[in-house]
Amino acid sequence: MEPVPDVPFVPTSEEVVRRMLQIAKVKPGDTVFDLGAGDGRILIIAAIEFNAKAIGIEIKKDFVLNIKKKIRALELEDRVSIIHGNFFEVNISKADVVTMFLLESVNERIRPKLERELKPGARVVSHEFKVSEWKPNYFEKFTCSDGSTHDLYLYVMPPEKGSKK
Ligand SMILES: C[S@@+](CC[C@H](N)C(=O)[O-])C[C@H]1O[C@@H](n2cnc3c(N)ncnc32)[C@H](O)[C@@H]1O
Numbered sequence: 001m002e003p004v005p006d007v008p009f010v011p012t013s014e015e016v017v018r019r020m021l022q023i024a025k026v027k028p029g030d031t032v033f034d035l036g037a038g039d040g041r042i043l044i045i046a047a048i049e050f051n052a053k054a055i056g057i058e059i060k061k062d063f064v065l066n067i068k069k070k071i072r073a074l075e076l077e078d079r080v081s082i083i084h085g086n087f088f089e090v091n092i093s094k095a096d097v098v099t100m101f102l103l104e105s106v107n108e109r110i111r112p113k114l115e116r117e118l119k120p121g122a123r124v125v126s127h128e129f130k131v132s133e134w135k136p137n138y139f140e141k142f143t144c145s146d147g148s149t150h151d152l153y154l155y156v157m158p159p160e161k162g163s164k165k
Helices: 014-023 041-050 061-073 104-117
Strands: 031-035 053-058 080-084 097-100 123-127 138-143 149-156
Touching (some): 014 123, 097 104
Parallel strands (some): 031 053, 097 123
């Protein structure tokens, strides 16, 4: 039996995706991880519009198969990949940027893993839900063209303790 997702699928609108990637200052060659990739839209926009390498983690097999199809159709195999698995269990230490649209309770559970694995300077951008215990480096209430507003939180991983950089 397939494991139960920690969060249901609700897509981030493409306008919000673009703003998240802008806020995180995604640049060509950056590696972007989307925790819970859904229909893969963050991966595809990161690769096509920001020239990033994008890696998604998704627990639902049918979503993974759908994303694989999109990657093939758009010929993005060199830049986009999808891992079928649980984001609590997949190593994300290669990330320059992590995107999340989860829940505050799930952010709280994933926080120790982010602190353990992410390198100093890596950016975490969360749609709608803050990471409690962390102070955002930037916050924005983004208004979409349909008038809906979205809380966007940016966190930059601090230098390692003891580092003078
Ligand atoms: C709210 S949707 C966000 C989808 C996409 N990131 C976006 O912003 O459009 C959350 C996604 O996380 C997936 N998910 C939930 N728990 C997961 C877990 N433990 N590991 C991997 N994926 C998970 C769900 O199946 C769903 O597709």
